[in-house]
Amino acid sequence: MTSLPAQPTPKRLGLVIDLDTCVGCHACAVNCKEWNAGGYHAPLTDFDPYGAAPDGVWFNRIHSYEAGTGADARVVNFPKSCLHCDNAPCVTVCPTGASYKRGSDGIVLVEEDKCIGCKLCSWACPYGAREFDTDAGVMKKCTLCIDRIYNENLEEVDRVPACVATCPASARHFGDLGDPNSSVSRLVADRGGYDLMPEMECAPTNKYLPVREKTTGAGATLPLEDASPEGGFLGWVDRLLSDASAA
């Protein structure tokens, strides 16, 4: 068993993911893969990459599916990675202390040297967010790009997770969810951001923004009125032209 740090951590770094604008393009997943392939958990091993059943380590996966049937059906693009929970069961279940939550910013990490590959953490995680590298024999996971967000070799503007920097639809936001005045906290408040599976009581840091109310174009008068109710063909044209030349 591994203990969690004192709660709440001074900072609670995490992601806010906008399900309204996510088009399911997988940019975040692949950019995460390439940054992290050479990052903290390098490599993100790929098995049988050119073979019958290619399967690799990905910290961020996009689930696109259709929910419901008939007129009620909806296509959902749902990106999912570690949610860096406050009550992270993947940490408390770890027998070696390999899985831990940072006291300063709340990021949940795995220290590979201490990992014995028992996979208890992946069983404990209700979100299925852990990735076991069978080649290395250790558990790997989203680090919130800890090797980017504080990286003094990067320009300040680049010190965000790779998935956030690359998202073409601006559907991913990074910041301190422990600070009620941070841009991400305000976004969550404004848009009704929510926890994934709150009933699991993991208190995830990452939040999801729901689909916005659809813009309806409700200002329009329906249906359009006939311009020439008496039926005079194009009677309105001259009137329009007079208006246009007066203007």
Place this chain on the structure above:
Amino acid sequence: MSTSPVSGDRPIDLSPSPGDRVETTTCYMCACRCGIKVHLTDGTIRYIEGNRDHPVNKGVLCAKGSAGIMQHNSPARLTKPLRRVGERGAGEFREIEWSEALDIATAWLARVRATDPKRLAFFTGRDQSQALTSWWSQQFGTPNYAAHGGFCSVNMAAAGIYTFGSAFWEFSEPDWERTEYLLMFGVAEDHDSNPIKMGLSHLKERGAKFVSVNPIRTGYSAVADEWLGITPGTDGLFVMALIHELLRAGKVDAGYLVRYTNAPYLVIDAAGEADDGLFARDEEGRELVWDRKSNAPRPFIDPDVEPALRGEVELPDGRKARPVFHLLAERYLHLDYSPAVVAYQTGIAEDVIKRIAAELAEAAFEQELVIDQPWTDWRGVRHETMIGRPVSMHGMRGISAHSNGFQTCRAIHLLQILLGSIDAPGGLRYKPPYPKGFDSLPRPTGRPGDVNPNLPLPGPHLGFPQGPEDLLVDEDGTAMRIDKAFSWEAPMSAHGLMHMVIGNAWRGDPYPIEVLFMYMANMAWNSSMNTSRTLEMLTDKDEAGGGYKIPYIIYSDAYYSETVAYADLVLPDTTYLERWDCISLLDRPISDADGASDAIRHPVIEPDRDVRPFQDVLIDLGARLGLLGFIKEMGRPAYPGGYSDYIANHERQPGVGPLAGWRGEDGSETGKGAPNPGQLDRYIENGSFWREELADEHKFFRNVNHGYLAYAREKGFVKTTDPVISQLYSEPLQKFRLAARGHGDNVPPESERNRIETYFDPLPFWYQPLDEAAADTETYTLHAVTQRPMAMYHSWGTQNAWLRQIHGSNRLYVPEPVAKQAGLEDDDWVWAESRSGRIKVQVKVMAGVNARTVWAWNAIGKRAGAWNIDPAAADITQGFLLNHLIDELLPEQDGGRRYTNSDPITGQAAWYDLKIRIEKAEAEDGRTMPQFDEVSKPAGLGIRPDILRYAGGRRP
């Protein structure tokens, strides 16, 4: 618990090196051409990210671009020139040296050039160097050159140019920052990729309405405010019904129409005469309108003219005429285009069509936006403000890939023009160097007499015909080009018909060829219709001599794609990170609405294989063949430094070269200027791109903005400051019609006249797509289309180790009601059958799809042996292509004639006209059908690792 390990911060390296070197260049994972930063460690790619400063992607990067590492490191990369030793298609090669490869190519090509240059067909696929490849083939002297536009989106490109001097995507973009209403037609991932995603995000943040018209609700359609699951091929009906509604209600921008469009032009009404349907002109050739003030005809150009939009008038010579707008209103006010009538065919309810029309009117006229920016129009009239109509549109493959796509795309532009929103704030904005008037662009070259041994073609191959006089046909009306572009079969085929080349060459119709030279085009697989038949044509032999019907095939590709096995000579290309390239304003620009841009690629990694950039090879071959422009005095090569030498020093016209930035000897000029020896360095210093922001008074109404037009002329974008008047009525189409009626010196053969008369309507109309109309629709009840997945472009991406984990097998998506009727559930097997072929595939049931449409992701399927993929891979055993169901020819007409399965105006491949039926099948061995013999693997291909531990140069 006190003994438990504790969380907390532990010592880790928070600032690891992101690499020891970073280079900027341009992505090539699709046609978007985003700016990228490539981070390297010890010469290994650590990371590729979007370049924040780049005008196209502003720092973001899609899944494809992010997977560039795996494209670069693919074990499918070719490693050495290859000479075929086995039978064609077997994949049996011997490796040869470049000297031998170039000698062979030179010998084959020189013989053709010295005897009959048209016996070379040079066609390029994903070519981003068309300014070079077209010029090379022009100097070679063959009329048979084109890139892949004919099977991509020429309907969209041609309809745009002929209508408003631009086109969707590369030449225009929605005003993402200001538009209040976006109508998007038939767009999946193509095109363009990142800018659309970025733009939609802006729209949603502002609460602007986004309507996606698409049979399938995925991707953009899934996040749209409203999804209209239209029946494929009926978009034109929907759009014309919107026009019907707007006209009925008088919701058009009449002031805009009389000033900037040909709505007031007088059209001669003289049935049976040679000028029927042409514009009335004065003796100076200026188009006439009816001036309401003087009640007399006056030239449109007169600044104080007050043109009428309706009424029949009598011209001084007694002929009758009516304004374009009058004809247009008559057409679309007709009940045929009323919402009630089109609802059934389109699958969009009458009240929905009416509502969308009302919303468009509301957005355009009630949400009018005004920018306090004075400007002067082409007549010299000063305007104090810019009046915006914040409605924009975008359309792509779903419009283009139908045989009625040209007229449909024109209808979309008409809708936009009637609302006054072309290059208005909030509307569809031009991107420099566009607009360009359709009548200012080159016309095609290759008429009888233009093709001569050892001589260049006297002009560019491709262009925009202004009338029948510009066709490339001989006296009998027979096509001069192998693809029959610019013939009566496809008169306005501005991009050629690459999809017809192999079939026509095999048939010897209009003539046989000797050398087929292709670049980066997977024509033996997913880029051809009727793939199985195409493979037979490539391997078919002459009964007499035993040689192949297409005698020599030269192919250049960086990868072992399906087509490589069919080449006799393989010229291995580099990856996009190992080469020079230019993204040129002369070719396919990457500008944005606020500024002109171009860009380069430069080698950020040295090739570790014996490969050469195709452009270097082409320039080398040009010099070896002694092509004009490729040699200088004493026959020495004009560009000994290869493509980069050409990019910096080639001048198409004095002062105009491939790149517009840092011209002039000291690099101080833009647009026009002498070659600058330091130009490429300046590009690299600037992030490998150049951009010039337009002045604020030049950012809108550019088709008629005198200040902008003068700027564009100064920069060499256009030749004159003539306005680009929007062509609601397209006179060139009418000229073809008149020819079909027997007028003029260039008339079609009798057999072609009805077809020309029918389709060359100068006002858009809707007709049932041709293959669909020819199909037995009682039997083939379902439409079948493909979409590009966002994480994959086509076969070059499907071999990518990361991307193929995202899309590795394929399903045919079947609408719920169809599945229910056929008793189908997810993963059941079906035979999908068209009039010309059948495939066996697995299905997935879907709700969000038009009830008469099935669909699949494009190009997931691969051939066993190709791409250095395990033959047991799901891409091969479970992947499939719809191509097998699509015939490249329409069914036989009376008299035995078989036309191309293409748009009859532009020759655009009609991929999406397909009708099929499905029938439940047994799983049997669990493999999709058809499967093909495994091709052998060239010796030099890399090892296919069982485990890939890519770590970006990081040492364990």
